[in-house]
Amino acid sequence: MFQHVEAYPGDPILSLNEAFGKDPRTNKINLSIGIYFDDAGKIPMLPSVRAAEHKVVADAGARPYLPMEGAANFRTAVQELLFGADSAVVKAGRVVTIQAVGSSGGLKVGGDFIKRYFPTSTMLVSDPTWDNHKAVFEGCGLTVKTYPYYDAATGGLRFDAMIEALKAAEKKSIVLLHACCHNPTGVDLTQEQWQQLVPVLKERELIAFLDLAYQGYGDGIVEDAYAVRLLADQGLSFFVANSFSKSMSLYGERCGALSVVCPDAAQAVNVLGQMKATIRRNYSNPPLHGGQLVARVLSDPELRPMWEAEVVAMRDRIQFMRRKLHDVLSAKLPGRDFSYFLTQRGMFSYTGLTAEQCDRLKEEFGVYLVRSGRMCIAGLNTGNVEATANAIAAVLS
Ligand SMILES: Cc1[nH+]cc(COP(=O)(O)O)c(/C=N/[C@@H](CC(=O)O)C(=O)O)c1O
Numbered sequence: 001m002f003q004h005v006e007a008y009p010g011d012p013i014l015s016l017n018e019a020f021g022k023d024p025r026t027n028k029i030n031l032s033i034g035i036y037f038d039d040a041g042k043i044p045m046l047p048s049v050r051a052a053e054h055k056v057v058a059d060a061g062a063r064p065y066l067p068m069e070g071a072a073n074f075r076t077a078v079q080e081l082l083f084g085a086d087s088a089v090v091k092a093g094r095v096v097t098i099q100a101v102g103s104s105g106g107l108k109v110g111g112d113f114i115k116r117y118f119p120t121s122t123m124l125v126s127d128p129t130w131d132n133h134k135a136v137f138e139g140c141g142l143t144v145k146t147y148p149y150y151d152a153a154t155g156g157l158r159f160d161a162m163i164e165a166l167k168a169a170e171k172k173s174i175v176l177l178h179a180c181c182h183n184p185t186g187v188d189l190t191q192e193q194w195q196q197l198v199p200v201l202k203e204r205e206l207i208a209f210l211d212l213a214y215q216g217y218g219d220g221i222v223e224d225a226y227a228v229r230l231l232a233d234q235g236l237s238f239f240v241a242n243s244f245s246k247s248m249s250l251y252g253e254r255c256g257a258l259s260v261v262c263p264d265a266a267q268a269v270n271v272l273g274q275m276k277a278t279i280r281r282n283y284s285n286p287p288l289h290g291g292q293l294v295a296r297v298l299s300d301p302e303l304r305p306m307w308e309a310e311v312v313a314m315r316d317r318i319q320f321m322r323r324k325l326h327d328v329l330s331a332k333l334p335g336r337d338f339s340y341f342l343t344q345r346g347m348f349s350y351t352g353l354t355a356e357q358c359d360r361l362k363e364e365f366g367v368y369l370v371r372s373g374r375m376c377i378a379g380l381n382t383g384n385v386e387a388t389a390n391a392i393a394a395v396l397s
Pocket residue numbers: 013014032033034035101102103104105130132183211213242243244245251255256
């Protein structure tokens with residue numbers, strides 16, 4: 001019956017993380033999956049989220065289906081977080097926001113919507129990009145191609161090449177852009193470069209699809225929404241998927257959203273309607289609990305500042321570990337340049353380590369990086385940074 005079903009090779013990130021979990025070594029170090037671990041190596045339950053959960057559980061009652069588009073309080077809170085409390089596009093009724101099953105669900109719903117209404121459009125993603133972007137959008141039936149992005153020679157951005165490629169892109173191409181904290185490279189556009197990108201998007205009638213999975217891990221919660229607010233202020237229509245997995249440490253609660261900025265309120269009504277239909281065809285309606293935690297944290301005057309301070313602390317700890325690893329490695333291998341750990345931002349750094357070197361790190365030292373050479377800095381802590389540096393020094397020597 002299923003003889004033709006081929007074996008699953010595993011996911012480059014999630015299956016590696018599962019392998020880490022099964023690894024019996026007590027000195028193993030997980031720098032693979034994009035999860036924030038605290039200095040004790042644990043996934044935190046943020047105090048603001050715990051307090052919200054107490055309130056939500058105290059008020060909890062029946063568990064009805066949510067509307068296809070999700071809970072109204074969640075959707076409103078997301079719009080304020082992404083676009084700002086005084087957003088003109090929100091006030092004009094031009095923004096559609098749906099609650100999704102993680103931002104992965106938002107990407108999928110967005111991809112299905114695009115396939116139906118822009119059937120000949122190509123999806124352009126950065127080279128490289130998050131491992132699952134290509135799979136999600138190809139799963140929607142879209143053709144996925146890349147635009148130049150990462151400069152392996154400098155550890156930075158090939159901005160000119162990126163712009164040239166987008167200037168040559170077919171009209172109505174969809175351009176996937178990481179709003180901040182690029183995965184896997186940690187290399188972001190500057191605000192000036194975002195400003196230079198806008199006229200190219202307009203001239204070529206390109207449709208931006210922003211992925212904002214790490215809001216707060218770059219420069220700050222508001223600062224990391226810069227690209228979203230710039231494109232909205234500049235009158236562009238675009239998509240933005242956002243996640244609370246990392247910013248609220250709610251990974252397994254699957255809390256994300258998809259927003260679409262439309263040209264006018266009338267079109268927004270129909271876009272919302274067809275988003276609902278697309279959701280119904282995918283998973284019918286989103287989960288209740290996690291979204292209510294998010295809505296409570298974002299809207300509660302006591303919990304919101306608590307959460308914002310918690311995000312600062314997570315960002316600062318990652319920055320501290322970036323500096324620590326840079327210093328320890330530089331001391332061990334003085335001739336090598338590890339400055340990319342300091343210039344790259346957010347949760348990841350692109351180490352330039354080969355797949356074979358990553359294999360050695362895992363097999364010989366129990367240090368897990370994604371085979372692309374991506375390192376999740378948030379997996380580093382004061383207890384494992386020396387061992388990590390020793391392992392990297394060994395495979396580089
Ligand atoms: C850019 C990006 N977008 C979306 C997601 C999915 O987020 P969620 O809201 O939980 O559905 C992730 C997750 N990335 C990490 C985990 C994973 O691969 O699923 C990672 O890159 O390790 C991203 O890195």
